[in-house]
Amino acid sequence: MKKSFILAAILAVVSVGAAVAQPRAIGVNLGYGVDFSYQHTLSETNMIDLSVNVPMFSGIGATATYDWVNPFGTAIPWNNKGEWNWNLGVGAGVGIYGFKYPSIYAGVVGHVGVSYDFWFPLQLSLDYRPNIGIYYATATDSAPLGFNTQGFYGITLGVRYLF
Numbered sequence: 551m552k553k554s555f556i557l558a559a560i561l562a563v564v565s566v567g568a569a570v571a572q573p574r575a576i577g578v579n580l581g582y583g584v585d586f587s588y589q590h591t592l593s594e595t596n597m598i599d600l601s602v603n604v605p606m607f608s609g610i611g612a613t614a615t616y617d618w619v620n621p622f623g624t625a626i627p628w629n630n631k632g633e634w635n636w637n638l639g640v641g642a643g644v645g646i647y648g649f650k651y652p653s654i655y656a657g658v659v660g661h662v663g664v665s666y667d668f669w670f671p672l673q674l675s676l677d678y679r680p681n682i683g684i685y686y687a688t689a690t691d692s693a694p695l696g697f698n699t700q701g702f703y704g705i706t707l708g709v710r711y712l713f
Contacts, residue, residue, distance in 0.1 A: 575673055577710030583607055595619050599661060611645020615661040636664045643681045655698045657683015675708035
């Protein structure tokens with residue numbers, strides 16, 4: 551019993567230490583509104599990106615993507631003091647657009663980005679996140695259910711603090 555408790559305690563400490571030791575980033579993406587993002591690295595080649603979106607300050611949404619860093623083993627070769635990376639990802643997104651007559655949307659989110667990690671804890675990135683799915687309009691003269699075409703907004707500039 552005592553050995554089981556000690557083994558469980560050691561396993562818990564190692565698990566918490568491994569989770570805390572993973573690199574993380576928090577910041578904003580500016581473009582079609584603003585996104586507040588949190589990135590958590592799972593391994594050298596994988597990360598999770600969670601964000602809260604405020605598109606054109608006319609709604610609110612959330613996305614979660616699973617990203618592959620430098621997929622296909624194609625690192626960007628012109629590294630100087632910092633490090634260049636690119637990533638591809640896929641995930642899900644939900645949200646509400648419009649406050650007076652809101653439309654609720656849900657769908658699949660893609661993520662393509664290129665980033666530069668400085669030698670100090672700062673990351674700059676260019677990201678594209680298309681959001682494809684369905685929406686439900688609460689007040690409309692036409693059919694309330696439709697295909698989301700508003701989610702193809704442009705490229706954003708990301709600024710993140712690495713910790």
